Amino acid sequence: xxxxxxxxxxxxxxxxxxxxxxxxxxxxxxxxxxxxxxxxxxxxxxxxxxxxxxxxxxxxxxxxxxxxxxxxxxxxxxxxxxxxxxxxxxxxxxxxxxxxxxxxxxxxxxxxxxxxxxxxxxxxxxxxxxxxxxxxxxxxxxxxxxxxxxxxxxxxxxxxxxxxxxxxxxxxxxxxxxxxxxxxxxxxxxxxxxxxxxxxxxxxxxxxxxxxxxxxxxxxxxxxxxxx
Ligand SMILES: [Zn+2]
Numbered sequence: 001x002x003x004x005x006x007x008x009x010x011x012x013x014x015x016x017x018x019x020x021x022x023x024x025x026x027x028x029x030x031x032x033x034x035x036x037x038x039x040x041x042x043x044x045x046x047x048x049x050x051x052x053x054x055x056x057x058x059x060x061x062x063x064x065x066x067x068x069x070x071x072x073x074x075x076x077x078x079x080x081x082x083x084x085x086x087x088x089x090x091x092x093x094x095x096x097x098x099x100x101x102x103x104x105x106x107x108x109x110x111x112x113x114x115x116x117x118x119x120x121x122x123x124x125x126x127x128x129x130x131x132x133x134x135x136x137x138x139x140x141x142x143x144x145x146x147x148x149x150x151x152x153x154x155x156x157x158x159x160x161x162x163x164x165x166x167x168x169x170x171x172x173x174x175x176x177x178x179x180x181x182x183x184x185x186x187x188x189x190x191x192x193x194x195x196x197x198x199x200x201x202x203x204x205x206x207x208x209x210x211x212x213x214x215x216x217x218x219x220x221x222x223x224x225x226x227x228x
Pocket of ligand 1: 036044045195198199200201202207
């Protein structure tokens, strides 16, 4: 009988690191596993990540930011570009730990003419010059749309994206520029199911609709805040 092929030590190490990072995200309360969650889309899943909780523990965020910075330490970086305000705390931590001492700026997401757009606050434009080396930082990458739009924006200024660092990415995403290195602390897809075909429903596991309820509750209060 032949022995099972040995796993590449680098792959084993990456798997161990990913487990540690997942455990850290679990401790922030952001990552829910072994659950039966109703998603806003109406689909069901066993795992869920609450984006807003990801960077609530400063020491964890600093540690995770340092891991991303270490990965890109070999490349000179002039600017860390946060994909939005949500990834700004992580972006700060990455920039703080990177040996090039880059500046930190953020993009703004919005819609115009029914399409998703990203832009930079005007004050940041002078920092994004031709030749500027940019490391883009995102918390969770699910579709890659924002990253692609931001890469286009950087290129329009004659600057260059040296890489993308993120906490979590769904493995199915593809960047438009396939040569851009992407590094994520966790690379994992949630399996999602139609309610009719959900194995957890079949097993009779109670459905957790907490996250969808929270979203619908938030809407009226944010309308109220806008009025104030
Ligand atoms: Zn279900």
